[in-house]
Amino acid sequence: MTAATTDSHYTPSPEVINSQKEFETDRFGIFIHWGIYSMFARGEWYLNYGPKADEYAKAAKGFYPADFDASAWVSAIKDSGARYICFTTRHHDGFSMFHTAESDYNIVDATPFKRDVLKELSDECRRQNVKLHLYYSHIDWTRDDYPWGRTGRTTGKDSLKADWPHYYAFMNRQLRELLTNYGPIRAVWFDGWWDHDEDKTPFDWELPEQYRMIHELQPACMIGNNHHQTPFEGEDLQIFERDLPGENTAGLSGQAISRLPLETCNTMNGMWGYKIEDTDYKDTRTLIHYLVKTAGMGANLLLNIGPQPNGELPAAALERLKEMGKWMRENGETIYGTSAGPFPAQEWGTCTRKGSRLFVHLLTPKSTDIFLPAKLNIRKATVLADGSKVRFSKNDNGVTLHLDAIPDCIDHIIELEINQPVK
Structure with missing residues (x-):
């Protein structure tokens, strides 16, 4: 895939341009990394570090987040001053956190919980006027049809059964479900392009076709891709992981800064997904300073929370949200709608x-x-x-x-x- 920021054939629709303008006024959003990996309390990459996919999948039968309350989540997030939520619909472990017809490996069909948490979250976001973005992984460590990349090689996948056209069609059908069944989605946030960045022959993710489908299904939906490269044609925002634009302390964000709306994502503690011993949360002063520095560069901060397996947001995260909200109510005019x-x-x-x-x-x-x-x-x-x-x-x-x-x-x-x- 060739990166492109100039001489591009892609022209954002008027609806996307409106979404970009709105996005740039928000300046603050909350990332949610939640899946059956929370059951193991070892972070969202747990499957990559040894378990076999079939054993890992058994956790779904015990996944019953009885304390999940979409209203409580959205209220706490909105009270923090954040104006949008990015929710992980399917992470690299292949488990879908929404009701999909494309696989039984999802929160409704594979768990005793039987509830579509994304539908509840989407409905609540509309009620409380909080915009919804959807994370979607291009990687799958469990499906044989996903071609082996540099991660997920110990999960028991059969590399000889790789079938990219079949897997690509599966992803597109899921994306169609997400953009058809869950109301207005302001952005799709892709991840995983880097899984094939060491291939001798550049891997063709067929992104232009996928991007066109998304824009056709929801003309106001922006596309971002956490590929750690200069934006590709068809993308509407630029993502920086664990670094402010132009910085590269984490080794993931050395790409040039484009003219697209900018977003940096970072964690409250050390992990994206819930890890029981990771209690080293950044203090409120540090988080607010990061938000202010991000706004000072004309970018948004997407601050992550890893919910517990019972469906609650961790108490430390709720405390930080509350304290950030107090500061934002007093000083938000210096953040919202500002430029660098x-x-x-x-x-x-x-x-x-x-x-x-x-x-x-x-x-x-x-x-x-x-x-x-x-x-x-x-x-x-x-x-x-x-x-x-x-x-x-x-x-x-x-x-x-x-x-x-x-x-x-x-x-x-x-x-x-x-x-x-x-x-």
């Missing part, structure tokens, strides 16, 4: 912009004199929290804000009213 600031992130923090308003986010200041490396024609500078005036001076290199003191808080925000343009 006129200069890169600095040692002290970052900046977001909304028209002629700049929000200077002092996250880790070491001085009361804050230098902004941009030529700004400032009409007024005030502390966002109380409206008190802030002194400033200018030189040929930029502007310095002179604060009397900086309180010990998560984010001390200075609002600047400027005359445009900014250099």
Whole structure:
């Protein structure tokens, strides 16, 4: 597959363009990694690390998330200030978390729970006006027809039975179900392209045809693909995994930044799926700083939660959601609907912009004199929290804000009213 950001034949529909604009105002979403892997409490990649697929599949017979409550999930997520949810409909283990006619290996037919959690979640998202995105894996560690990649080689699959056309048709039928039976879906979030990135002959995922089908089924549905490459033709947003755009500390996001809407996904603790001993949750200050830094780059943060096997969101995750929601109610105007600031992130923090308003986010200041490396024609500078005036001076290199003191808080925000343009 050839990456393409220019000279593309794909032209987003007016409906997709509207979705992109709405998506870029949201700035904050919640990722949900949940499946029968939560039963093992070892993370979402557990099947890749030794169990045979037939033994692993037996967990479905005991999967009964009695405490799942779509209303409680969506309410807690909405209260956090997040405006959309991305739900894992089928991860690499091949288990479908929705009622599909394409395989009995799904939450309705294979478990005693017998409920379509995606349908309940979709209905509740519409009731509470929270947008729904759907994660879908291109990989399957259990089906023989999926051609062997570099993962899932110990699960008992028969590599000689690979049948890509058969598997591709299966995926497309499932995608058609997802985009037909669950109401408006604002984005499909693909994963797994990287499973064949070491093939001697480039593997043809036949993405253009798949992307066209999605856009035809739901003209407003955006497509993103976590392939760690510059966006391909037909994609409507760019994904960065565990890193801010332009950074590559995790080794997954070295790709160039495109002009598409941007999203970075990261975890609250260390894992995507539920892992019982992974209690090392990032504190609220760290999570808010990550959200602010992401917005400062003109990107969205998709923050992950791995629900427990009983269907509850972990208590630590709920606590972080509640605390982030409190901060967002007080400071959300500096995040929602903003674009990247006129200069890169600095040692002290970052900046977001909304028209002629700049929000200077002092996250880790070491001085009361804050230098902004941009030529700004400032009409007024005030502390966002109380409206008190802030002194400033200018030189040929930029502007310095002179604060009397900086309180010990998560984010001390200075609002600047400027005359445009900014250099």
